[in-house]
Ligand SMILES: NC(=O)C1=CN([C@@H]2O[C@H](COP(=O)(O)OP(=O)(O)OC[C@H]3O[C@@H](n4cnc5c(N)ncnc54)[C@H](O)[C@@H]3O)[C@@H](O)[C@H]2O)C=CC1
């Protein structure tokens with residue numbers, strides 16, 4: 001759905017162009033405001049003709065939030081021009097309004113209040129009134145309502161509610177023009193005294209109805225207090241969908257109420273009324289107060305909707321009416337969700353989708369989820385093979401065969417490779433963005449997954465040739481040709497492995513984001529909140545199984561065979577993703593580019609997690625999560641529309657971060673905490689890999705060991721994330737996580753130090769195991785719990801800064817430090833012991849930072 005480029009506005013308003021910005025999707029639309037004068041109407045007629053030619057006669061719908069003075073004329077205009085309309089505007093001559101619309105057999109939803117909850121309350125009162133008329137006989141009624149000082153009329157909602165209450169009581173309450181007995185508050189002082197918050201003085205609707213028995217011994221009070229406009233925008237979205245469906249049935253035009261809309265929803269007559277509205281649409285309407293005209297495209301819905309159905313758009317902007325062409329039903333570019341906050345009570349139960357399992361959306365999401373799981377499985381295979389080859393003595397950076405030093409080392413180039421991952425990811429993102437722009441999401445994902453597969457397979461073939469060359473040449477000081485040949489082959493294989501390492505780590509994250517972007521685009525936020533955890537669980541199972549199989553696969557296929565198998569998994573993943581896109585295309589809900597929209601986001605959504613040094617995708621710095629997506633919606637509604645604009649306009653990200661940290665010190669502390677934890681993560685990973693290489697010289701065995709190790713990490717973090725942490729968080733205060741993580745690491749690194757020489761692999765791998773498991777499970781939940789307590793702007797920018805800078809900075813800083821150390825000292829055992837000692841210091845600094853973060857959280861809670 002799209003906003004139309006033209007909108008009607010008040011006759012006294014200058015014709016102008018406004019830009020309507022959607023905070024959620026980041027998209028903007030320009031809307032030309034045309035005053036509702038005779039001249040203006042000529043322009044509107046011309047625009048209508050153009051829109052109908054472009055989008056189809058039935059694909060236009062009006063949303064009217066204008067002025068009480070305009071109600072009657074506007075309604076006749078819409079009815080005579082065969083424009084179905086949703087009218088929220090109150091006032092005017094209501095009886096005439098109903099007559100005018102009904103007699104013209106026009107389609108409309110007209111309601112003085114679009115807030116679904118308020119409408120449900122009204123319906124309840126009506127029911128009580130019809131069931132128990134007069135049950136409050138003798139009770140006196142008092143009504144106070146407060147609105148922004150600019151509101152021209154008496155609350156239409158109050159009038160409607162009073163008409164129901166007057167069926168219950170015999171009070172002679174007067175609701176005449178001008179308000180009658182209603183106590184109308186329209187000045188800021190009275191509104192504040194009535195409980196309205198200062199920020200909502202410009203837009204609120206507070207209502208209190210009090211019924212008091214004649215002797216004053218019994219008092220009933222009914223309140224509905226709304227700040228902002230989101231609740232109306234949401235209801236309007238439902239009304240639009242409902243009306244589009246009614247039009248499509250071919251029935252005669254009728255005037256519906258919001259109770260009709262609610263009842264239709266309750267009876268599930270059509271699918272997913274809110275879900276099918278785009279976030280853009282809802283936000284645009286949220287920001288609005290005016291009349292909107294919108295257009296829509298045809299779509300075949302998944303269930304219960306006739307193929308003829310058309311859907312229409314919501315439109316609206318500051319006090320105007322808009323014409324809106326619609327292209328896609330779904331927002332694209334939703335940030336990839338990460339599982340966290342599994343204990344979120346808002347998750348609730350209920351079916352996964354409001355769709356039947358055979359519906360195209362269910363099928364397409366299932367295929368994409370499988371594609372994601374196979375992609376992660378392929379990554380596990382590739383990681384095990386690449387790490388073992390990277391540190392191998394023949395093809396890799398070890399010192400065995402080539403230098404004749406008898407096996408060992410192999411990690412000196414690793415920090416540099418890790419340091420190259422972030423810059424390479426940025427280039428890749430740019431490249432991906434271009435492909436996306438040229439071919440759209442489906443072909444971009446296909447092309448890049450196949451590139452990824454081809455690189456694994458081609459590298460495997462090249463490494464096999466180089467390995468044979470190395471085996472053929474016997475390094476012998478006297479045979480200068482053979483020495484040169486070995487050196488040349490090693491140079492090539494090392495360069496290839498270096499590139500493969502960087503490439504593989506950058507690519508896995510990028511493609512993983514694309515899978516989630518598709519899933520996030522196809523599912524509504526409500527469905528997503530239920531489906532993300534099982535989908536992430538499927539991914540977890542894929543990677544755990546693959547990692548667990550590495551050991552037996554490597555025995556059968558060898559390391560290069562493992563690379564080929566990884567390549568084959570990526571091909572399969574591409575195929576499944578293609579089927580997912582194909583199904584979406586067939587169902588008419590394929591995420592695709594939209595004119596003027598910020599669709600590059602589809603491919604450039606922020607990283608859902610990060611890739612550790614040889615690690616899997618983790619959610620340490622996840623920008624969003626299913627639960628946060630929900631809460632994002634919630635707080636976005638609380639936030640002033642311009643707050644996000646400030647986020648974008650406030651200079652470069654470093655400047656924004658400085659300003660933000662000064663304003664929200666808890667985010668500054670979180671930033672430091674993330675930097676230190678990422679430094680430690682890289683360091684203990686390096687120590688673990690060093691120990692692994694020095695204890696297991698055989699490449700195949702090393703790959704097998706590391707596969708099993710990662711299978712345990714994946715498995716344990718999955719169990720923690722899905723089962724243990726939600727349980728624990730019921731009994732322990734969440735902010736203790738911040739202290740728990742570094743304390744555990746202080747113990748683990750001290751243990752590694754004490755046992756470094758004696759305990760073999762166990763001591764070194766324990767630290768890495770602990771930090772990785774926490775990163776995959778606890779970290780995301782901890783971050784989200786902190787973000788959720790912040791205001792919208794802090795959360796939006798905080799996530800951006802922390803995920804973009806803190807995580808990468810921590811890793812890159814450690815990579816640079818380790819690279820320098822390797823150049824100066826090499827891989828000496830003593831140096832490694834120093835590194836373990838340093839890891840204790842880093843863990844201690846992390847603990848100190850966490851303590852300050854913890855006390856800031858405590859202080860803000862108080
Ligand atoms: N049903 C519901 O749930 C809700 C209804 N409303 C109603 O919506 C109406 C507007 O409320 P606000 O946005 O607060 O008022 P507002 O005064 O901020 O905006 C009204 C806009 O309508 C424009 N306008 C005036 N005459 C027009 C015309 N002939 N054609 C097109 N546009 C015209 C004005 O230029 C102004 O920008 C009120 O009647 C209010 O009671 C508001 C919120 C919720």
Ligand SMILES: O=C(O)C1=N[C@H](C(=O)O)C[C@H](O)C1
Nearest residue numbers: 090112151154155156157205
């Ligand atoms: O003007 C408003 O703001 C509102 N108007 C409607 C009304 O008059 O009832 C609905 C809600 O009160 C907000």
